[in-house]
Amino acid sequence: MVAHVLRLRLAMMLGALRGDRDDVLRRVVGLVLLVAGTVFAAVNASGLGEVDRLTAGVVTVLAGSAITLGFAVAPPVTASVDPLDPRRFAVVGPEPRPLAGALLLAGFLSVPVFAVLVLAVSVAIAWSEQGVGALASVVSIVLGLTTCVLLARVSMALGALVKRPRQSRELAGVYLVAVLVVVVPVAVFLGSLEWRGTVPSQLVSAAEALAWTPVGAAWGIALAPTPGAAVGSAVVAVATVAALTAVWFILVRILLTTTPRPVAVRERGGLGWFALLPGTPGGAVAARSLSYWLRDRRYLVNIVVVPIAAVLSMVPLVVAGVPLEMAALLPVPIMALFFGWLPHNDLAYDSTALWMHIASGVRGLSDRIGRLVPVLLIGLPILAVSIPLAIVAHGRWAFLPALIGVCAALFLSGLGLSSISSVVAPYAVSRPGDSPFQQPQRTGSGGVIAQALVMLGSLLAASPAIWLAGRALASDTEDAVGALWAGLTAGVIVLVVGIAVGAFLFERRGTRLMEFAEAT
Known part of the structure; x- marks a missing residue:
């Protein structure tokens, strides 16, 4: 099953470049922009080896946390359709546990994950100049990528349980408010910092706190200020991966054993908040x-x-x-x-x-x-x-x-x-x-x-x-x-x-x- 699902995933990725001309053009433009952004970020990430260890650690944790959070937030905000929705496999009667494992492995085959992998490898090269061992770099990257994939899988599975065929105006407003609630305070905080040749103490405190959270723990292992902090971040990262894996397996079982309710009636115009x-x-x-x-x-x-x-x-x-x-x-x-x-x-x-x-x-x-x-x-x-x-x-x-x-x-x-x-x-x-x-x-x-x-x-x-x-x-x-x-x-x-x-x-x-x- 694993090999079949992986081949199916590769075919879907290549199939995205075929179809309607306008759709293909949009996908190609998006792919080019993503590749350009990844290359630009990877080139700049090499500069982490030339700064002090504290600055490199703060930048790594903050950027890694933002990327990880993006994998969880992007699916519901963009209303993306999951090509590996477990319910699509229900017609062949698979066992939930093997299917969940196969779909999880297939989740690593995606363009965003490849982009993060390239960026993570370039960061690891810069880490080596900071004296970070190969084992710590590998553990950090593996746990970080796994967390990103699991968050995306869980987010899409949760969305599949409640998703409507189209996004309503009310739902778009809720997403906009949520983005403002996060972006505006962060922008105000960053804009108020005083840069005097060193990393502001507020950013150091923020990075230290994020290194103990599920979104930033994996990225805080390599450049942790103390061995104890590295072990703590590793424990949090492993616990996060274990918890998300358990949630993913549970959600796959629920999706395979739950009959989706028809939502066409609730999506008729005029229902507004009642449909949401x-x-x-x-x-x-x-x-x-x-x-x-x-x-x-x-x-x-x-x-x-x-x-x-x-x-x-x-x-x-x-x-x-x-x-x-x-x-x-x-x-x-x-x-x-x-x-x-x-x-x-x-x-x-x-x-x-x-x-x-x-x-x-x-x-x-x-x-x-x-x-x-x-x-x-x-x-x-x-x-x-x-x-x-x-x-x-x-x-x-x-x-x-x-x-x-x-x-x-x-x-x-x-x-x-x-x-x-x-x-x-x-x-x-x-x-x-x-x-x-x-x-x-x-x-x-x-x-x-x-x-x-x-x-x-x-x-x-x-x-x-x-x-x-x-x-x-x-x-x-x-x-x-x-x-x-x-x-x-x-x-x-x-x-x-x-x-x-x-x-x-x-x-x-x-x-x-x-x-x-x-x-x-």
Whole structure:
């Protein structure tokens, strides 16, 4: 079977150069660009032998980690079709285990893998000038290439389980947001570094951390600063390969024993988020909420106002004489606080459409989680881009963990408390189609109290992280890590408890919620 699959793989590679003229031309142009880029990178990689060992190690780990991560991310982003999809072999009734092994070996026969191999060999030649032994170079390259191939195989297999015949506009938007969340912070970080003839300490720290992660461990073996670090990276790399291999064999068995569901009906135009998200109660609630958040003016105004109001909060501080580098830290926590606060009255925005959730018997947990999906998809990217920008304006990257901890505590705890508030104390809002600035008259102060309690509760939950962040801001940067973990812990606990309590109350108060929706 192995020989047959390998011959089939080679035939597929050669067959890619035959067919429609335009398709062949695109493939040839792409191949030429890949070869040119590989040659250029390989020539420049030879310069690693002329720099100091620390610089060579940092460049190797960072570049290797980026390449490895690319093998995992590229298949879903490009929506590439797997020519070695295990389900294509189901008609001949193969055993899952031998087929998984054969397909894994065939995965090494691809143009991207050949390009990485050429680049890795040129880097290994430069390593030899740094005094790296042949064994360490071979182990690093073999583990690195195997990790890349396994990540690509696993990524394509996971995509085969959920892939639609075509990419929707919504899915393309999700991929774009994901790329921005990764690229913008990294670009801001690299742009803020000060190069003074040596590798910045931030890059050294980043490389040391990546050398202990699955994406960078294999590339950190050869030029590890100490023998202990080399052994640690090797152990992580071997464990990564073993785990990915096990996942791959499991996925092949699942693909061979699972009948794919027909998706043509779900891909008809107009379904939007409903075609993209899972066909579960929680997925339906999330799709419906996303449609509202991205189309309803009442939601869009909130999304636009929060960042603007947060940035404007700097003005009084700067006018009062607060240094700009200190005032720049304030807008991001304010955005985190308000993004967590936004869904505190989300049931009221449904108006009479709330009956669909209650009449269909949607469980409270599905409703609570589904309604938080839009806020997470909108708030997390904005915070991920804003936090590094605030740190650049502040000038101390050591404060980054503290700012992340404070924002996480405010955002997550706000979502948890909002999950309770929207069920316990909904209040009247502008009806669908009305101007978002047209607010109905309300009797009583329940709405004001609900808004205040969610904000005060979020601030209370984040108070340990805020206190530690204040200490880190004053002098002790070690408290920045403490603020990170304190904020994450408090935020996750309040979020989980809030969702659980809100789910319970949603099921108990269904009748009252319907009465509220009909009355407003």
